[in-house]
Amino acid sequence: MPAPPDCQRCPALAANRRCVVNGYGDPRARVMVVGEAPGRHGADRTGVPFTGDRSGRRLQALLIRAGLSWEEDPAMERPRLRGVFLTNVVRCNPPGNRNPTPQETANCAPFLREELEAVRPAVVVAVGWFAARWAFAELLGQRPPAGMRALHGRRWAWLAAADRRPGVLLCLVHPARVSRQQWQEAEEALAAVLREQALSPSISSEGCEATPAVARAATA
Numbered sequence: 001m002p003a004p005p006d007c008q009r010c011p012a013l014a015a016n017r018r019c020v021v022n023g024y025g026d027p028r029a030r031v032m033v034v035g036e037a038p039g040r041h042g043a044d045r046t047g048v049p050f051t052g053d054r055s056g057r058r059l060q061a062l063l064i065r066a067g068l069s070w071e072e073d074p075a076m077e078r079p080r081l082r083g084v085f086l087t088n089v090v091r092c093n094p095p096g097n098r099n100p101t102p103q104e105t106a107n108c109a110p111f112l113r114e115e116l117e118a119v120r121p122a123v124v125v126a127v128g129w130f131a132a133r134w135a136f137a138e139l140l141g142q143r144p145p146a147g148m149r150a151l152h153g154r155r156w157a158w159l160a161a162a163d164r165r166p167g168v169l170l171c172l173v174h175p176a177r178v179s180r181q182q183w184q185e186a187e188e189a190l191a192a193v194l195r196e197q198a199l200s201p202s203i204s205s206e207g208c209e210a211t212p213a214v215a216r217a218a219t220a
C-alpha cells in the first residue's frame with residue numbers, strides 16, 4: 001500500500017512537501033534502489049525518486065549504463081526503467097533538505113517495508129547513509145559496521161525474513177556527496193553485482209562480506 005497523498009505522520013515534512021513520493025519503477029524488479037528523501041528541486045517536484053536534479057541525473061546515468069533503464073537521456077523525469085525499482089527511506093521532502101529524523105524514518109518505515117515485500121528484490125542498493133542504516137537494520141538486523149565512506153562499493157549477503165530468499169545489499173555514497181572517481185567505483189560495484197546475478201539463477205554471495213548477522217541467518 002503506498003503512502004496516502006495526505007499522509008500526516010510527520011507534521012514538519014507534511015507541511016513542507018509538494019507531494020508524497022512513493023516508489024517508482026518495475027514492480028517485479030530484481031534491483032531496488034533506496035535513497036534518503038525526495039530532494040527539493042528533484043523528486044519533490046517531479047514525484048519520481050531520483051529524478052529532476054543533479055543527483056537524480058547522476059543516478060539515472062548509472063542505471064542507463066548498467067542496462068537498468070530504457071532511456072538514453074538521464075534527465076528524463078519519468079524514465080522507463082528496466083528491472084529496477086526506486087524509492088526512499090522517507091517519502092516527503094524535509095525542510096531545507098535536512099536529514100530525516102529517527103522518528104520520521106520510523107514513521108515511514110512501514111511503507112518502505114511494504115514495497116520491499118511486494119517487489120521482493122534480489123539486490124538492494126542503499127544510496128546514502130540513511131538508506132544504509134535502514135538497510136542494515138531491515139535486512140541484516142544490525143547497525144552498519146562502518147561509516148558511509150567505508151561502506152561505499154561494498155556488499156553483504158542477506159536472507160529475506162519471510163521466505164529465506166538470498167539477496168545482496170550494495171551500499172553507495174549519495175550522488176550529491178561523491179567524487180567522480182567514487183561514482184566510477186559505484187558503477188563498477190553495481191556492474192559486478194549484476195554480472196554475478198547473470199551467472200546464477202539464485203543470488204550468489206560471492207564477494208560479499210561475512211557479518212555475524214549473515215552467519216546467523218545462513219545457519220538458522
Ligand code: SF4
Nearest residue numbers: 007009010091092108
Ligand atoms: S515521510 Fe512518510 S510517514 Fe512521514 S508524512 Fe511523508 S509519507 Fe507520511
